[in-house]
Amino acid sequence: MTQSQNRKPIRKAVFPVAGLGTRFLPATKAIPKEMLPVIDRPLIQYAVDEAREAGIEQLIFVTGRGKTAIVEHFDMAFELETTMAGRDKSLEVLEPTRIQPGNLVTVRQQVPLGLGHAIWCARAIVGDEPFAIFLPDELMIGSPGCMKQMVEAYNEVGGNLISVLEVPEDEVSSYGVIAPGKANGALTEVKGLVEKPKREEAPSNLIISGRYILQPEVMRVLESQEKGAGGEIQLTDAMARMIGEQPFHAVTFAGKRYDCGSKIGFVEATLAIALEREDMADEVRAMAQRLLG
Ligand code: UTP
Secondary structure (H helix, E strand, C coil): CCHHHHCCCCCEEEEECCCCCHHHCCCCCCCCHHHCEECCEEHHHHHHHHHHHCCCCEEEEEECCCCHHHHHHCCCCHHHHHHHHHCCCCCHHHHHHCCCCCCEEEEECCCCCCHHHHHHCCHHHHCCCCEEEECCCEEEECCCCHHHHHHHHHHHHCCEEEEEEECCHHHHHHCEEEEEEEEECCEEEEEEEEECCCHHHCCCCEEEEEEEEECCCHHHHHCCCCCCHHHCCCHHHHHHHHECCECEEEEECCCEEEECCCHHHHHHHHHHHHHHCCCCHHHHHHHHHHHCC
């Protein structure tokens, strides 16, 4: 049996959605940030579509107060479906919101103590197998999708994987950055991770984007609940402690990333995706030209 045949497949994904979304207030006072739509799909839907394309079966949402709309979105809307069927309207548009019974699990993060803490809240559901993480406010558009590219790389090298992107050097201080080792195509060995380094101290211009495949041991590291940058329990710090203990690679994502946690990124994503969609590209291009004079 080859090594890759021994590897446990990536069946579960954690979606941390318990953050407060303060950058989008007041829009996010009563609506979760993850439900803000880019055109006609909420952010969480793009992430779930990407997960399913990558073969993920079980979706684990780490939620908080005011996040029930996310779970309802993936539930059956009986009245809506009955009314639509009665009017001979196709229900196909709702297909991406259907999850196999039993494959959607929610856990609660009572206090948003940081991304690392949110992931740790899912430890009992993740159990003893490698798992994926999706930050839904990072919209990753690629063909194949980002997680599918990562799962393909995981099947080669195993261990822990993060998705990275190259950014201009003057932008590195806003992100988590990798210290790269040997590179082979899209795969780069990770020697270290630094959260928000000063430009002159950054070990590379490869930034961590919001997709991960991690081994379950990360939960033991997160158990210590140590606070890092911003007084939050950081996932980057826990991952950094696993380097050297387990294989750790970065996959350079072949595709586009939009930071929909920021307003500018959100507008960019909306425009870019509209310009890619056959049903609206021509009209949106004409509109943009008109607006730009
Ligand atoms: P962000 O820091 O981008 O999200 O966290 P936020 O805190 O909701 O947004 P702002 O900065 O106040 O506008 C990245 C991801 O991690 C989740 C968020 O929901 C988001 O998907 N998160 C963050 C948690 O689930 N729990 C936390 O304690 C922190």
